Amino acid sequence: MKKLKIITMAAVCALFASCMGDSYAEPDANAPAPFGNNELTETNVITIAQLKSRYATYLATDYRDGDSYAKVADDIKIKGIVTSSDADGNIYQELALQDATGAVIVAVAQGGLHGSLPVGTEVLVSLKDLYVGNYGKQAEIGVPTTNKNGATFVGRMSRFTWDRHCKILSTGNKVEPAEFAVGSNVTTWSLDADGGRLGILRNVSFKSSNNPKVDSTFADANGGAGSVSWTLNEQDGKKVIVYNSNFAKFANSRIPAGKVDITGIFKRFNNQWEILIRSLDDIKSAEKTDPFKGLPGKGDGTQGRPLDITRALAYAKLNKKDATPYYIKGIISQIDEVSLKYGNARYCLSDDGTTANQLQVFRGFYLNGDKFTSASQISVGKKVVILGTLDYYEATSTPQVGKGSKIISIN
Known part of the structure; x- marks a missing residue:
């Protein structure tokens, strides 16, 4: 009797399988999406x-x-x-x-x-x-x-x-996050145009939360309806925060130590950017990036390998609004002004000392950041290493070292 029941069930299963046919085993990939209004057309x-x-x-x-x-x-x-x-x-x-x-x-x-x-x-x-x-x-x-x-x-x-x-x-379209900023650099994104975009903020670290009860986790899983916002050491906390819901699955996960890259939806809330990560996969250890990759010239901006003028010019022309000070070496090719009133100078550097392909140094200071006390402290032909930021003065299309730089060495 037991053997007969097994044979009968096998026959029933075979019958159902034959009735279902190939369409059951292999869904139609070209069928309309089961969600939404498939009557809509791509017009207007x-x-x-x-x-x-x-x-x-x-x-x-x-x-x-x-x-x-x-x-x-x-x-x-x-x-x-x-x-x-x-x-x-x-x-x-x-x-x-x-x-x-x-x-x-x-x-x-x-x-x-x-x-x-x-x-x-x-x-x-x-x-x-x-x-x-x-x-x-x-x-x-x-x-x-x-x-x-x-x-x-x-x-x-x-x-x-x-x-x-x-x-x-x-479905399955690949979307890469656009770069919002790196480290302490100010973003070039527009609150009006870019609010809501998928972005990535690189090389930053968590600073503090707006909740005195939360000092090491993304949010408070026991806090009920609400959220916890975290500021970052490298960005202005009044302008950029990481926003986390108390209902997020990762609410009680620990905030990572050290530098990280944060991917998320960069929403606007009045005049502030709120970064909403989608999961913990959106936070990864910071990747080391070379801002000068692919640019002509030499150097990486460190004291041991200062940028030459060719590379400093190329980077300044990118107009990245980078607030990072870099070491730059060159030969003084032109002096426009030494202001004893303000203690700073406006002069130019080039790789070969000529006035071709010059980089302007705008209101830079003397050795170690001291004020100039004499116009004779610098002269054309002197080799210098300076420390300053690179920017692009759009009004006159001038790549330059921004004001406040200082001479590290001169000879």
């Missing part, structure tokens, strides 16, 4: 930058001062690639979308968005009848939301509304 598509330009007035208005959002009446659409993930709970009920021109946040009252819209998914968004506005000056797409105080601003749309307005175009 504008860039994210163009969208921000159209609604610039609303994006710049605080909700307490006037209308901070507007309904989209035209049949326009945007395309963007998802760069955010809510899998670890640090990003909540929103998506960060970006194209080649900028980024925008889409507010959706739905959890688990990473399931249907993982990082690298390209979506088409129909904007007609949605609202474009800002939350803390961060550009956002959603619907009007009223808080407990009666103030209205753009907030989360329902998942049903979102489902009608989006279409998945492709």
Whole structure:
């Protein structure tokens, strides 16, 4: 009897398998996406930058001062690639979308968005009848939301509304974070244009949190609704913070010691950058980068290997707004002014002492940073090593050593 039951069950299984056929075993890769509105077409598509330009007035208005959002009446659409993930709970009920021109946040009252819209998914968004506005000056797409105080601003749309307005175009697109800054360098990103982008801040270290109870973890897993923000040693804490939700899966993980590279969504909150990491994989030990890689000339800017003028000129012309002081060697080729009133000098350096391919030294000081007391302390033809920052004076298109440099040696 037992043997008969086994044979019968095997026959039933074989019957079901034959009925299911090949289509069950091998899904159709060309079938429409099971999420979103597959009826949407790629017509009237504008860039994210163009969208921000159209609604610039609303994006710049605080909700307490006037209308901070507007309904989209035209049949326009945007395309963007998802760069955010809510899998670890640090990003909540929103998506960060970006194209080649900028980024925008889409507010959706739905959890688990990473399931249907993982990082690298390209979506088409129909904007007609949605609202474009800002939350803390961060550009956002959603619907009007009223808080407990009666103030209205753009907030989360329902998942049903979102489902009608989006279409998945492709998946698996690779998105590389753009460089926000390195170390203590000031970023060149624009709060208006770049808020919401996927970025990376290199070679920084954690300083302190805004919560006296939290001194070694990202957030407080037992703190309830809320967040913990961390400042960084190398960046202005009033301008750049790392924002962590108490509900993030990594809330009670320890803050790493030493220098790290931080990848995340760089959101705007008024005049501050908030970095939202998506998971602990977004924080890695700092990679050593060579800012002079590929540039002509010699040197790495250290005292043992100062930059020659060829390389210093090439780097200054990049206009990276780098606040790092570098050692630079050259021959004084021209002296424009030695100010005994202010104790500084304006002169030029070149590799060969001629006036070709000169680097201007703007208001530099004498040995060890002392003030000049005599014009004869420097002269054309002298070989010097100086320590100063490299920048590019855009008004006159002049690569230069910024003011405040000092001579290390002269002979």
